[in-house]
Amino acid sequence: MTPSHSKGVNLAVSGLGRSFSGVPVLSEVHLSVEAGSICVIMGASGSGKSVLLRHLVGLETPDEGSILYNGSPLSEAITWNQIEMAIVFQQGGLLHSLDVGENIALYLRETKRLYDAEVEPLVDQAITQVGLDVAHDKHKMPSDLSGGMKKRVAIARALAIDPGIIFYDEPTSELDPVTAVAIGKEIRRVNKDHGTTSIIVTHDRDLAFGIADTITFMAQGRLTDPQTPEEIKSLSDPQTRQFLHAGSQKDYL
Amino acid sequence: MIRYTSEIVSLGLQTLQAWPEMWHHRRKVIQCFYDMANASLLMSCVLSFFIGGVLALQSGPVLVERGLSFVVGQLVGLSMCKELAPVMMAILMAGRIGSAITAELGSMKVYQEIDALWTMKINPIHYLVLPRVAAILCALPLLVLFSILVGWMGGGLVSWLNQEIGLSLQAYFSHLKAGISLQDLAQGITKSIFFAMLIGIVSCHHGLQTKGGPRSIGRSVTQSVVQSIVCILISDYAITRIFVWIE
Numbered sequence: 001m002t003p004s005h006s007k008g009v010n011l012a013v014s015g016l017g018r019s020f021s022g023v024p025v026l027s028e029v030h031l032s033v034e035a036g037s038i039c040v041i042m043g044a045s046g047s048g049k050s051v052l053l054r055h056l057v058g059l060e061t062p063d064e065g066s067i068l069y070n071g072s073p074l075s076e077a078i079t080w081n082q083i084e085m086a087i088v089f090q091q092g093g094l095l096h097s098l099d100v101g102e103n104i105a106l107y108l109r110e111t112k113r114l115y116d117a118e119v120e121p122l123v124d125q126a127i128t129q130v131g132l133d134v135a136h137d138k139h140k141m142p143s144d145l146s147g148g149m150k151k152r153v154a155i156a157r158a159l160a161i162d163p164g165i166i167f168y169d170e171p172t173s174e175l176d177p178v179t180a181v182a183i184g185k186e187i188r189r190v191n192k193d194h195g196t197t198s199i200i201v202t203h204d205r206d207l208a209f210g211i212a213d214t215i216t217f218m219a220q221g222r223l224t225d226p227q228t229p230e231e232i233k234s235l236s237d238p239q240t241r242q243f244l245h246a247g248s249q250k251d252y253l
Numbered sequence: 254m255i256r257y258t259s260e261i262v263s264l265g266l267q268t269l270q271a272w273p274e275m276w277h278h279r280r281k282v283i284q285c286f287y288d289m290a291n292a293s294l295l296m297s298c299v300l301s302f303f304i305g306g307v308l309a310l311q312s313g314p315v316l317v318e319r320g321l322s323f324v325v326g327q328l329v330g331l332s333m334c335k336e337l338a339p340v341m342m343a344i345l346m347a348g349r350i351g352s353a354i355t356a357e358l359g360s361m362k363v364y365q366e367i368d369a370l371w372t373m374k375i376n377p378i379h380y381l382v383l384p385r386v387a388a389i390l391c392a393l394p395l396l397v398l399f400s401i402l403v404g405w406m407g408g409g410l411v412s413w414l415n416q417e418i419g420l421s422l423q424a425y426f427s428h429l430k431a432g433i434s435l436q437d438l439a440q441g442i443t444k445s446i447f448f449a450m451l452i453g454i455v456s457c458h459h460g461l462q463t464k465g466g467p468r469s470i471g472r473s474v475t476q477s478v479v480q481s482i483v484c485i486l487i488s489d490y491a492i493t494r495i496f497v498w499i500e
Binding site: 057059089094107 | 277357360361364365366368369370371372373374375380
């Protein structure tokens, strides 16, 4: 968990396609993300963002196309431990039978097979890094945590993996604006301090424009080319503009 | 049906393949074992006592009337150890422990905890299924042994206290001892090992296959209990046939 600025992972997705019961959910998805950058995937609910994320981390197998991490196919990258990846799930994905410390230690104990004496300092470090208090929060159960704290613990668990790439699935959903900003800052800080590549799936415009290096839109299972936030703002595509500007006071009238 | 059976067999084989991981998960196995024993010991004690008692109560007067009082102990003894204790305890385990396993794994599946395990390169079969199956494999045979002893005592007490039977405890247990061999006891324990494996695998399978929201957890639990009981009864017949053939 020493800060490193060179371990971020390149991601290259090409021609990814997936159908469920004959209905195409992803079609011809192309995406290229540079090592160490933050790429935000935006899109309306049900557009296929989370399904894409599940494919990127290997939880689903695509019907066609390829996913390359640093040039290696996903299956090889996972099987041969060429890269470490972590995902922060929408609801945290914390194991409810384990306390905060045990959740963060899970990967270190079960996958790395480290001894308790080696695990504890790493867990304490991860807890501190996300702004939680070791003495106060380490032994809390997930059911005792607020939504924001759950996300922080999930980020701490991701940090304990020391990943080259972190995926965030709707990291600010169900959070109040203040906590959402704090989580956004946390993502940015993790990206800067650890040099990890970050891929964020969200429909939170403020988060996306606040922290993204590149933004891509997903609609009907297809992704647009990643562009910088400034480029996105100047786009004239009606669908994108509608998504970016919907929700103003007059839309409710 | 074929697909379901192949999924169960496949999960069973994967669990057996994971057996070398057992030492690493020993604490979880002990914890699961403790939870299972804690949840089922009292219930098993009550059930077994009354099953033994009812056996003696129903068969005793008839047998004594025909001058076969020495058969009461043997009948209760053999019925408990060869059939009733293994089957009743397995059904109890399927209802109490199997349902809890399915509900726990099902909720872990629905709330993405199992996905989280996969992304941390932790195989849920090693981390979740193996400790539970290992614990139930230890718990059920011990529970059956306990149930047999309690059932015998239940039968003995009823035979002694019921005036229509009127057997002394000494006479009841000496008849029982004469009619039971170690092989009979081994048959009951062997059955319970098969049943334990079935309950463990079927309940873990249903938990891991849960899809959708909280309602589907309830559906999985119901299916798990029903299918465990059906599997127990079918395999009970098959195992008994094998024992009869061997004898």
